[in-house]
Amino acid sequence: MKLVTDWFRRVFNDAQTVSLLLLIAAVLGIVLFFGRMLAPVLAGIVMAYLLEGVVRVLERHGTARWPSVLIVFLSFIASVVFVLTGPLPMLSRQASELAQQLPEMVLRGQQYLMSLPVLYPRFVDESQVLGVIGIIKGEVGGLAQNVFTWSLASVFGVITILVYLILVPVLVFFFLKDKERILGWAEQFLPTNRGLVMRVWRDIDLQIGNYVRGKIWEVLLNWLVCYLVFAWLDLQYAMLLSFMVGLSVIVPYLGAVVVTVPVAVVGLFQWGWGTDFLWLIGAYAILMALDGNVLVPWLFSEVVDLHPVAIIVAVLLFGGLWGFWGVFFAIPLATVVQAVLKAWPRRIATPPS
Numbered sequence: 001m002k003l004v005t006d007w008f009r010r011v012f013n014d015a016q017t018v019s020l021l022l023l024i025a026a027v028l029g030i031v032l033f034f035g036r037m038l039a040p041v042l043a044g045i046v047m048a049y050l051l052e053g054v055v056r057v058l059e060r061h062g063t064a065r066w067p068s069v070l071i072v073f074l075s076f077i078a079s080v081v082f083v084l085t086g087p088l089p090m091l092s093r094q095a096s097e098l099a100q101q102l103p104e105m106v107l108r109g110q111q112y113l114m115s116l117p118v119l120y121p122r123f124v125d126e127s128q129v130l131g132v133i134g135i136i137k138g139e140v141g142g143l144a145q146n147v148f149t150w151s152l153a154s155v156f157g158v159i160t161i162l163v164y165l166i167l168v169p170v171l172v173f174f175f176l177k178d179k180e181r182i183l184g185w186a187e188q189f190l191p192t193n194r195g196l197v198m199r200v201w202r203d204i205d206l207q208i209g210n211y212v213r214g215k216i217w218e219v220l221l222n223w224l225v226c227y228l229v230f231a232w233l234d235l236q237y238a239m240l241l242s243f244m245v246g247l248s249v250i251v252p253y254l255g256a257v258v259v260t261v262p263v264a265v266v267g268l269f270q271w272g273w274g275t276d277f278l279w280l281i282g283a284y285a286i287l288m289a290l291d292g293n294v295l296v297p298w299l300f301s302e303v304v305d306l307h308p309v310a311i312i313v314a315v316l317l318f319g320g321l322w323g324f325w326g327v328f329f330a331i332p333l334a335t336v337v338q339a340v341l342k343a344w345p346r347r348i349a350t351p352p353s
Contacts, residue, residue: 023190023197040164044171046212051076051176053213069176077169087239094240098266105269208332215250222246222291229283236270245284249291251315251327256288310334 030038051072058068175182190197223246230238241263248255267280314334318326326333 040167041171043164044168044175047076047168047172048175048179049209050213050216051172052179053209055176066177069173073169073173073176076172080165080169087243090239091243094237098237098240105265108269204336208335211332211335212329218249218291218295219246221295222249222287226284226287229287230280233276233280233283235280236266241266245287254315256291260284 031042054072054075055065055068058071059065063071223242226245227238227242230242235241241259244259244262245256248259251258263284264281267277271277271280311331311334314330315327318330318333320326
């Protein structure tokens with residue numbers, strides 16, 4: 001009990017530590033209790049934070065703040081329009097086509113599984129095959145139910161998307177344009193003695209900025225290169241599968257393994273066990289090797305290394321709390337925790353007399 005009492009006395013006697021704790025509690029409270037209502041604002045803050053790095057690059061090359069903001073914002077709007085009019089309709093169409101072809105794929109898969117006890121009676125039992133088929137039917141049924149539920153809510157989804165498409169760009173523009181005014185307004189709520197808070201923020205700013213910008217580039221490059229390779233191989237649903245490969249890099253270690261299944265399944269049902277299928281698997285393996293051994297070290301050379309166990313725990317924890325965005329920001333959030341622990345005041349042991 002004395003150990004706990006001493007710890008509380010040591011922590012709460014330090015004004016900077018108390019300020020840091022209150023700030024962390026306030027941010028967590030806003031995200032947890034008001035995150036859904038303030039989602040467009042939070043999305044605008046994230047996008048403005050990412051685009052601020054590009055604005056700084058233009059400023060370092062001699063461009064004034066206002067022209068830099070205008071150039072970056074117009075480029076951002078052009079990119080959004082390109083995605084909405086180019087890849088997005090193709091993704092939607094290929095996802096619909098794949099959903100229509102899914103029952104046929106399941107039927108052919110069942111036929112192949114039922115042939116295994118005949119071909120390999122010593123290794124595969126018919127009851128085992130029937131159990132696997134039952135699991136597959138259950139998963140497909142659940143997928144169909146989820147698609148139906150999503151279609152019922154699609155009207156509300158379209159309205160939400162329209163709201164985001166209007167509000168988020170407006171918020172991004174004003175966050176970039178009036179950055180100094182907004183930060184000056186926020187600083188008045190911070191304590192005067194905030195050296196620890198600023199030290200933690202500088203570490204977080206460096207690490208999160210490098211990580212998130214690098215991760216976005218990694219997603220886009222994997223998506224583009226995989227699409228070019230899949231299209232060259234004439235693989236069906238090339239845009240959809242390459243998009244899945246791009247998103248898979250968000251989840252370290254596990255994402256690439258999981259997305260291998262749909263890529264291999266589509267290739268197998270399109271070509272069967274043949275040369276084309278082997279070319280696909282070989283090309284995909286080379287792309288994943290280049291991503292892990294060339295692209296990732298180049299993009300994330302300045303990011304603090306985290307132990308694989310810490311990364312997996314962060315993905316599970318924050319993904320369970322906030323879903324997709326929790327997974328996406330799992331490593332930055334883990335970096336925040338690491339920065340806080342590094343800057344946390346420690347009692348210096350007094351040498352024995």
